[in-house]
Amino acid sequence: MLKEMLENVKSKSPLVHNITNYVTVNDCANILLACGASPIMADELDEVEEITSICSGLNINIGTLNKRTIPSMIAAGKKANELNHPIVLDPVGAGASGLRTETAKTLLEKVKFSVVRGNLSEIKCLAVGIGNTRGVDSVDFINEKNIDTVVEFAKDFALKNSCVTVITSAVDIITDGKIAYCVYNGDSIMSKITGSGCQLSAMMAAYISANPDNILEAAFACVCAMGLCGETAKKRMSDKDGNSSYRNYLIDAVYNLTPAELEKGARYEIR
Amino acid sequence: MLKEMLENVKSKSPLVHNITNYVTVNDCANILLACGASPIMADELDEVEEITSICSGLNINIGTLNKRTIPSMIAAGKKANELNHPIVLDPVGAGASGLRTETAKTLLEKVKFSVVRGNLSEIKCLAVGIGNTRGVDSVDFINEKNIDTVVEFAKDFALKNSCVTVITSAVDIITDGKIAYCVYNGDSIMSKITGSGCQLSAMMAAYISANPDNILEAAFACVCAMGLCGETAKKRMSDKDGNSSYRNYLIDAVYNLTPAELEKGARYEIR
């Protein structure tokens, strides 16, 4: 099943509209191209509805949020909803400031998201209004001890918000409220490059755009793909390599990942 | 003749003012440095005239367009015209939204551009108001069958707008309305990195700034240089490399390209 998800990205080559931050935007564009999709970035209120109309999906990321683009996010989101385009929300840094928390909540109210992807702190903040966000880095890790609790929490969030919920950490959880996939792919060095989360969200928009009738499976496949590529990139590192080469290797791995490798390399369990 | 164009870039090291998008801006800066020029990015209305005055040329790119910077583009363009600085327009995504189409047209009316560089969809949109732009990716390709038609179209656009017109695709066309160079350098993987077009436009601003009396030849040399470097970068790829390493190799190739290699490696015909 995983391999079909990636095959569809490659055969349909969805055009994905991104309203995202200026820190990791180039990486998001390149990872979209790497997986077989096409990116377009546009955040001006006057054009976002038109732009999202020619796309197959939308990715909204609130890193480097500013007031000019909040109405653009809402307008694009509503238009995408009208057109039944799948949408990802990445609530970067929710909990780190009132502006981010409030904006993420407003977006959740006004736009129906197909997937919300964040770290545990960010999703907690959206769920209960109390975050423990350390900037954009999560301080709440998912481990063997708390995984059952986190899975329950994620399922609850998914049901309450009618969206697939993806919480990423050492273990990643993907759930629609009924089934939860726990993915064990990945490598800790992924947290040493900026924007691995942003890249995952952008790529997820491509996966769900190419598989609009299988949002849960597409999101799950995307998380496996990213983690597996994180492992492939790690194996490629030599002594002199550091996080900058790793970032190239990660996108290169996405470029070279085949559907069959994804199917074979995914490590997960269902809870 | 091609080699003199690059020699002048290297000896004069022109400072190029860029008003460009936030997706590919870092690559544009690095490719300018790679070819021997210097970049400066500035888009605030209050300073663009001063900034452009200390430069030798200007590059205006409407990717991630927003209303704040449209007046900056016009002001910088007018000042550069006053000072006889060469200017490139890259109408990214013209045809994808009314804002982009209208802004590109307004710029063409208010500013005299030395070079307009885009894909066929974008240039068509500016010519006849009907675009077929698929976001920022062209859907209209130039091939053996339609090349004569496209050359005529490009010549017509060049004459009507009194500018050198550069249409890039599998074959690239550079024309001043009288002579048309068709360049066959390049590799299809260039479309798998974000911003190869933006990078070409930025580098073109350097080439024409260093060769202000030979705009057509400078633009032609720049297209050959980019295509040739695209080939060099492709040859350097190993099994594990993907589009991210390719992007580095491309800029590296520009850094290492000598005038003699450019002269020798260019593949083109005149129509």
Place this chain on the structure above:
Amino acid sequence: MLKEMLENVKSKSPLVHNITNYVTVNDCANILLACGASPIMADELDEVEEITSICSGLNINIGTLNKRTIPSMIAAGKKANELNHPIVLDPVGAGASGLRTETAKTLLEKVKFSVVRGNLSEIKCLAVGIGNTRGVDSVDFINEKNIDTVVEFAKDFALKNSCVTVITSAVDIITDGKIAYCVYNGDSIMSKITGSGCQLSAMMAAYISANPDNILEAAFACVCAMGLCGETAKKRMSDKDGNSSYRNYLIDAVYNLTPAELEKGARYEIR
């Protein structure tokens, strides 16, 4: 002493708030991660005080300055001063436009900076109002002949502005007005990548955040680290490499630099 400075960065992993330009922001984030710190970028007035409050230090960089973020810079700076967080100012392009010069001066008046880091043109412009800034690249070099004069100038600037002053060129000067360290590490190719200065300033914010009681030594250690990594990266280059690979190697070198290597590799004298 140098090694303790880096050890503290690695053990404390300071969260650094950056208000910076969109050209080199990704590199700044990745170099902060490379040295052991964590980045957060936020520039909206509504959130900058909150964001800076959860951080240990602040980095203000006026490249791609725009009017929206000037009040954000001032507000974040004042809040950081209230909280006694160390702050770096990078007056990119001061002297290139009235807006940049005036903004840098206003920031110096309203915010107490721990470190001001720029090239000689930029610092001269702030000192005497007369710059010779060629865009963002320095035209004033420090060499054997003028070094005594420049050291005196830097000391004077440091005393008048009650800040550690860092002037970077072929030789780098770090002074608190009493002691001046002249650092000889580095390589000329560092000027062929965009933002090596921005990256140094960002990393410096990490060093001083982790060593708030030793600002001078921390700034000095950071300059040595960057120069030393510039040399390491240069040694790694092969024939086909250019400035794009060099940029990766530089950040990789920062990632791999150990405190002991820093201590051993630093080349400097005290004046």
